[in-house]
Amino acid sequence: MVSFYIVKSGISDKVTTRLIGGNVMLSAKFIAENTPNSGDSLRMDCVECGGKSTFTISNLDGTVIWNCYKASCKVGGSTRVGVRAADVLRRSEQAMNAEAFKLPAQIVSPTAEVHKFAERWKLSVDRLDLRYACIDSRVVFPIRRNGIVVDAIGRSLWANSPMKWKRYGKEKYPYVHGTGSVAVLVEDAISAAVVSELDDIVGVALLGTSVSRECKEHLNTYTNIVIALDPDARSKALTVRKELMGKHNCTVISLRDDLKYRDQSDLNLIKGKRDEMQVHHNS
Numbered sequence: 001m002v003s004f005y006i007v008k009s010g011i012s013d014k015v016t017t018r019l020i021g022g023n024v025m026l027s028a029k030f031i032a033e034n035t036p037n038s039g040d041s042l043r044m045d046c047v048e049c050g051g052k053s054t055f056t057i058s059n060l061d062g063t064v065i066w067n068c069y070k071a072s073c074k075v076g077g078s079t080r081v082g083v084r085a086a087d088v089l090r091r092s093e094q095a096m097n098a099e100a101f102k103l104p105a106q107i108v109s110p111t112a113e114v115h116k117f118a119e120r121w122k123l124s125v126d127r128l129d130l131r132y133a134c135i136d137s138r139v140v141f142p143i144r145r146n147g148i149v150v151d152a153i154g155r156s157l158w159a160n161s162p163m164k165w166k167r168y169g170k171e172k173y174p175y176v177h178g179t180g181s182v183a184v185l186v187e188d189a190i191s192a193a194v195v196s197e198l199d200d201i202v203g204v205a206l207l208g209t210s211v212s213r214e215c216k217e218h219l220n221t222y223t224n225i226v227i228a229l230d231p232d233a234r235s236k237a238l239t240v241r242k243e244l245m246g247k248h249n250c251t252v253i254s255l256r257d258d259l260k261y262r263d264q265s266d267l268n269l270i271k272g273k274r275d276e277m278q279v280h281h282n283s
Helices: 030-032 085-098 114-120 191-193 213-219 231-244 264-283
Strands: 016-018 025-027 040-045 055-060 064-068 076-080 132-135 138-145 148-154 165-167 176-180 182-186 202-204 223-226 250-253
Touching: 025 030, 025 064, 076 213, 114 132, 114 138, 114 191, 148 191, 176 191, 182 191, 182 264, 191 202, 202 213, 213 231, 223 231, 231 250, 250 264
Parallel strands: 182 202, 182 223, 223 250
Antiparallel strands: 016 025, 040 055, 055 064, 064 076, 132 138, 138 148, 148 165, 176 202
């Protein structure tokens, strides 16, 4: 059980943390002094087991989560501290910086073409907030960061389009959808939407086969990552794994088909990897 006494400025110094399955105690002062900005994570050596860079602490919009990912160590916990004034100011600044991006005027509410596209891929127009680009005939997936639309990616409805996907902004944010503790890296937004329907999984579309700086920053909030690129991108998947190893627990899986086609054996493989990671995390 984890018990806390929360004060307005953060976590009280008088509070200690008692963890399930072990006698490890971490002072609330240590947690408070090492809590990063909202949306950020820190990685360091574990103060209990001495594991090299195995301890992480993340601030997910006012919920602080910490854990040691060494299997034999029982350090871990979470608490709600609320969003600090500095984080509110920082988010406002981010919003002002993101002001630069506004959906082009040609991107409008979903049309019959969008609904037909969604029906074909078994997607929810409302859940994904899909739009329509009327000039170049694309289904548009808004890309959000901290709830703010910072970019958009459009899938052409023209079968012979020389550019199947088009990014409307200048940044290189990934398309992210879903909630959970395991991030599944895929190539495109449709595949990300499909895997996000699975329990405890977040679909993260690289919008290609490489990992941008912005994507790496986003992935800092995840420890467990499944790399599930298309079957013809095995070598690219291994390169991505190499880039992320050390900071994350990564695994590469070999798919029978692109995930957007919902091959049941592929989806079962992802669920199996998710369960393995969760068992390892809790052991």
